[in-house]
Amino acid sequence: MTVTEPAGLRERKKQRTREAISNAAIDLFFEHGFDQVSIAQIAEAAEVSRRTLFSYFPTKESLVVHRFADHETESARVVRGRPDGQTPLQALRQHFLDGLGRRDPITGLNDGPEVLALYRMIFATSGLRARMLEFNQTAAQALAEALVETAGVRAAQARAAAAAIVAVLSTLAQDNHAAVAAGKSADEVHAQARSEAEEAFALLADGFGGLGAR
Known part of the structure; x- marks a missing residue:
């Protein structure tokens, strides 16, 4: 039997993932500089795949402007x-x-x-x-x-x-x-x-x- 998560729970999980990715990116940007940080480094720090990262943030700049x-x-x-x-x-x-x-x-x-x-x-x-x-x-x-x-x-x-x-x-x-x-x-x-x-x-x-x- 497939258990389907309530829509509200799915949205909260998505929001937490979105915030975790953004926070990881901002921390790296502050430490190393925006231009010196790669998408791969952000994905690794946030513990997500590059594909997942891009599904939340289509560009590197959007990781900042999201705020x-x-x-x-x-x-x-x-x-x-x-x-x-x-x-x-x-x-x-x-x-x-x-x-x-x-x-x-x-x-x-x-x-x-x-x-x-x-x-x-x-x-x-x-x-x-x-x-x-x-x-x-x-x-x-x-x-x-x-x-x-x-x-x-x-x-x-x-x-x-x-x-x-x-x-x-x-x-x-x-x-x-x-x-x-x-x-x-x-x-x-x-x-x-x-x-x-x-x-x-x-x-x-x-x-x-x-x-x-x-």
């Missing part, structure tokens, strides 16, 4: 889930400010050693920088679709607004990371980061603040 995967369509989710009476830009502004307060790594305002090392590796590696550009393009596409579908924004306007918003969020995160990487604590940088975010969203509001107003 940010939940954020790739985050702005789109924020826009789709905003309360009545709130414009998309107001929702995104509040979400980013809340993220600063939580020290969410995606805002760059996090001084945890692993987060700092991860950002440092991304900025120092051309392949990872290229993958993060793809990440931003996907984020902008998802956000544009959310603006069209939930806010009645014309497609061309939505693409322009989404591209600008994602670019601003990325720039703010990079600036915040640069400040903490220079030696300041996240707590010390928070007030400046919040002020710069407010200024950036004010500039966006001049051009896109009325989009999706109800």
Whole structure:
């Protein structure tokens, strides 16, 4: 008789395997450098086959960007889930400010050693920088679709607004990371980061603040 595992258990096992592979890869990258570590070394450290590794992570870069995967369509989710009476830009502004307060790594305002090392590796590696550009393009596409579908924004306007918003969020995160990487604590940088975010969203509001107003 064949015993079939419940779907929930299978998914938990897959998630554990995915995390184990990613963790093994990140440890090796931190120790030896991204470009110096091979797929074979990662598979050996994670105790999986190369085929299994590629079934979870199609590229070497995805082993790193996986850490940010939940954020790739985050702005789109924020826009789709905003309360009545709130414009998309107001929702995104509040979400980013809340993220600063939580020290969410995606805002760059996090001084945890692993987060700092991860950002440092991304900025120092051309392949990872290229993958993060793809990440931003996907984020902008998802956000544009959310603006069209939930806010009645014309497609061309939505693409322009989404591209600008994602670019601003990325720039703010990079600036915040640069400040903490220079030696300041996240707590010390928070007030400046919040002020710069407010200024950036004010500039966006001049051009896109009325989009999706109800």
